[in-house]
Amino acid sequence: MDALLHVGLFLPLLAGIALLIWPSLGRRLAVAASGVTFLIAAWLFARASGEAYTFQALLLEPIQMYYALRLDGVGLVLWLAVALTTLLAVFIAKVPTRMLGWALLMESGLLGIFAADDLILFYVFFEATLIPSLLMLGLYGGRERLKAAYTFALFTLAGSLPMLAALFAVRYLGGAPSFLYSDLAAHPVSGSVADWVFLGFLVAFAVKTPLFPLHAWLPSFHAENHPSGLADAMGTLYKVGLFAFFKWAIPLAPEGFAQFQGLLLVVAAFSAIYAAWLAFAAKDWKRLLAYGGVSHMGLGALGLFSGNAEGVTGALFLLAASMVYTGGLFLVVGRIAERTETLEIGPVRGIAKSAPALSVLTMFLVMAMIGLPGLSGFPGEFMALLGAWKISPWLTFIAFTAVIAAAAYALTAYQALFQEEQNRVVSDLTPREWAFAVAIVAGVVLAGVYPKMFTQMIHPLSEALAKLLGGGA
Amino acid sequence: MSWLVVSALLFTIGAYGVLSRRTAILVFLSIELMLNAANLALIAFARQWGSLDAQVVTLFVIAIAAAEVAVGLGLIVAIFRRRETTGVDELRGLRG
């Protein structure tokens, strides 16, 4: 099992490097590598027995840093989501071959983020993933790409620095013998140190969640990225903030979390409704999806910060699910943009007439995004709501008015593109796109109809966190 | 004790030289003066404490000063070749 863990983690990296050196290897290699990675993730998921897959090797003796991997239920679910989305993305996106290589590099980084069990290792993966993401934006982005890349880099780095400080503080002030999660969790910091440590993590992870007002980099990031949606899908996967809060920030400084909980709940609720509202005014698909994503993560954050088992499970489920459907939507929008040569909402209308299957696929993903029960968007949102209501009914009410707004913005945009008088004839799904559609529909329906498959992996860990926070199950 | 005072005065004079001289070579000379003042202080301390370590350090200072002079004068020559001047005030390309 160990070997599979490492293969899964580094195969995309190697394939990505190979693609960067020899682009003539082509998309086949990218699809094969991410396909194998997905199979490994699925195999590990299927074989999961409740015990996590772990591996440890001492890497840097003087500071007791380990190459430590731990793939527990949450990690497995997220691995599955990342591997599936990346596979779909490199399978479908029409991009220069080298860009596929960068995407594979990102995949390795993302898998590492979810598997790392050593805080330094986590930090390394967390930051290393930034590089391919930035390069994709900088190399293949639109006209304003450099400004967008600056913004993205500045926000991320401004977040990382406090996190680096917090990372050392949590070990040395907490008195842990190493950076291993188990050691750090056994020596949590307390008092005002905990506040500062949590604040440090908070800044870094809020950028990546993203929470208001640190979401400001996101719209331009998506709007300027390559129109194929590959980089956007990978960027969606990179929104790992909720996971990072769950795995690191909250368990390592629970007292700090308790200090900030009220504020965080307010911010999360505000993010949810604010972004949903903005999405309504968005004039192009990518900004719309960007704001929609912020809104969903706001709902997820509300669940996570409520700190009880169902809320946390909901948040993590929502995170994994939104990776797939938001990523998928970015890719589909990319395919549409290729046909209509614009991402703007408005100029092209009525294309459902000539591309019915495409319109159904889009409608399906849009419905998943606005949380239609029976699709993967719903269970996460719903559990987040159940958890959040216990903590703060009013905030829950305010935040979840976002589901009304979601229907409004998503259907308005859908109508503008697909319905009304036809003014453009486009081609319908190609066989390749059919394959993509079948895969993503299967995934979204499976997670929506039988969420138990995933929640039973996540829930025990959420319960553990809730217990740590004193809430109980 | 008194040599320490002399060393302090020498150092001050060197510092004054650095501030008042306008050619690079003379500034450099003043710096050598300051280095020597420091050396003198070290030797005086060595005497008072009876510590040979300070004398060893003095030797190092002399050796490093030699290296510094070699490089520093090389710089002055190279700059002179390009700018036809050794005036320190004229060399102000690095300003905010």
Place this chain on the structure above:
Amino acid sequence: MQETVLLPLIILLPLLGFAVLGLWGRRLPEPVPGVVASALVLGSLLLGLVLLGQGGARWAVEDWIPGVPLSFVLDNLSGLMVMVVAGVGFLIHVYAIGYMHSDPGFSRFFSYFNLFIAAMLVLVLGDSLPVVFIGWEGVGLASYLLIGFWYTERVNADSARKAFIVNRIGDLGFLLGMGVLWAHFGTLSISELRELIAPEGEFAVGINVAAVSLAAFLLFIGAIGKSAQVPLMVWLPDAMAGPTPVSALIHAATMVTAGVYLLCRNSFLYFDLPDVSFWVVLIGMLTALYGALCAFGQTDIKRIVAYSTLSQLGYMFVAAGVGAYWVAMFHVLTHAFFKALLFMSSGAVIHALGGEQDVRKMGGMWNYLPQTRIHGLVGALALGGLPLLSGFWSKDAILAASYEYSALLWFVMLITAALTALYSMRWFVLVFMGKYRGHEHPHESPAVMTWPNHVLTLGSLFAGFVGLPYVVQSENLLEPWLNKAIVHHEHEKLPVLDEWALILVSAVVALGALYYGYRFFQAEAAGRLPAWFTRFQEASLRSFYADDVYNALLVRPLKSLAKILFDADGGLLGGFWWLGSATGNLGALLARLETGYLRFYAAGLLIAAVLLVLVGVIR
């Protein structure tokens, strides 16, 4: 009650139809998708009846999401709804084979239709609130897809979107209601909640009544949205943009009654909460009156019927509010028959006139459509409450129940009943009486459309006899059968004399109003109406400006605020950039200290040295 995997099969059959028709339907020749879809619905109906005959069934997956089971139950209450949904649904499917003939989206239509049936069955059979909610939103989706079925017309797409969004407002109430129940009772299974809250026909001791009230109220908001009650009624008339079978099935017979069903299914929340029930009654009463008034001014044949649906839904809510849950379900049943019949007769007329929907260009159909005229007449009379027809019995039951609640309520409902009789006659007279005012060549519908209407006509005539008042039949069929599945308070029966008096009054009022309406609206057909009535009709046509008020108060401000915020959000990023350049400027300011004069720096060094030594010494 048996555990059986056949129960989800009831749902899976139409779902299968949805998937198969959606994927491959376009390759099938025309009648095949319709036949397949109808057959599957019929299969569901038969399976449901068999299981019901065996005493009901249940099926569950525990911990579908943590703490919430995926569970279905078929008891008498859901059984009745299965009969209505799959039974009437089957008839309308058959009808649609004729109605949608030669539409390019023929197979797509039946695929959506099957999706709707599947979702509605999930809603009806669900035994845990999230499962009900799956169906709840699923029917919303199907409704959205079908209203916007002819999506190339902008107005259709707009109507579909409006329906979905307005429904979502109610859905939020549903969601939050579940949040309350979860927070206080830790379960969302309906049967478990029922055991916890009302174990023996009474609220359990020490229960948090405030929480139950809140949950009940929030769920009621969900019901308001789905059943188009005041103030969320604005979507239903616009929903008539869909094909007529859609209006018949979704926006008359089944989906819109889901709100009523929700109240009855969760009657254990409401039966002991007079405050919340008062709101239910009030909303229902307002809706009944509002719908009836709006129906007078409409010129679209389907919109008249749509407003009558609003009004009748109001009746059902009143029944549920006063605690007569079986009566509400009774009215759901009879209403399904006669309202589906009315819509499908309208459809037959529209079909006969080549798509014309304006009643001002109709009239005289009595002479052209020998079968549809009977359907239309029976439908209108049943709606109007002609004694002995199904509508009369269920409406009478509601009136009796509201009389027990309050005489004032009874009076308002009676007035509304009179209005109902009036506008149902207006519909009939404008469509069927007088001379034809259009230029088409009307022709009767094919058999595939008339036969379902025959069946519905029988239903409209006789369905009322399952729920006769006790003075006529001491124990009717429906009440004890339904009450096995409903938590409710036993009411004192009215004295025999009072009961007869009420029946008599409503019969007389209905007869009188029907007759007066028949006479009065022949004047409209001839274009001779009193001026006050014309003015009233103008306001009524615009549904008393509800849409305008919403647009002015909500939609436009929210939209423009969204625009403002969107720009402001760009400014937020600008704000971060400003922070960056402010730091840069500070740096530039400090950089001015870097004069480039070597000796200036040396002087700085000297001063620093002096200070350092000073600090070192003094310390």
Place this chain on the structure above:
Amino acid sequence: MSLVELLAAALLLLSALVVVRASNAVHAALALIANFLVIAAVYVGLEARFVAMTQVIVYAGAIVVLFLFVIMLLSAAQANVGKDLLPGLQVPAILGSAALAGVLIYALSRFSAPANPGVLNGGLPQALGPLLYGPEKWLYALLLVGFLLLVATIAAVVLVEPERIVPEARKPAAEEKELVER
């Protein structure tokens, strides 16, 4: 303080003043040599004989001579070249130096030597050698300094080397066209 010592101190300060005030750079360099020689003498008096020798050989002998060479090479004997761009610095320079002298002397006045100092053995090579080359003390520092001298030598050579003609930079290869796959 003996008379000789006072004389030496006076000579030191005087020659230092000449170094910083002389208008001819050659004079300044010569005054520096004088200063260094006097300091060497003082070192002898302070029981640092090996250091004194080094001072004479390295400082007075090599370094200052190097200075003289450079002055000659650049014909830079004239000390006050060009315009004084910072005329206002004179007064602060004097004041600052005086302040520095003040605080330094004040600092020294608060300092007292230990009662029984160790033995210096006249600062002879026999005494210094073991320290300088003893691996437990200064050996590695010595090696490092040696290395530093080597680097400085190379640096000096590179710095004063006449400029070479740099061949024209290669033009960047035409940007590789990447394949776009369907």
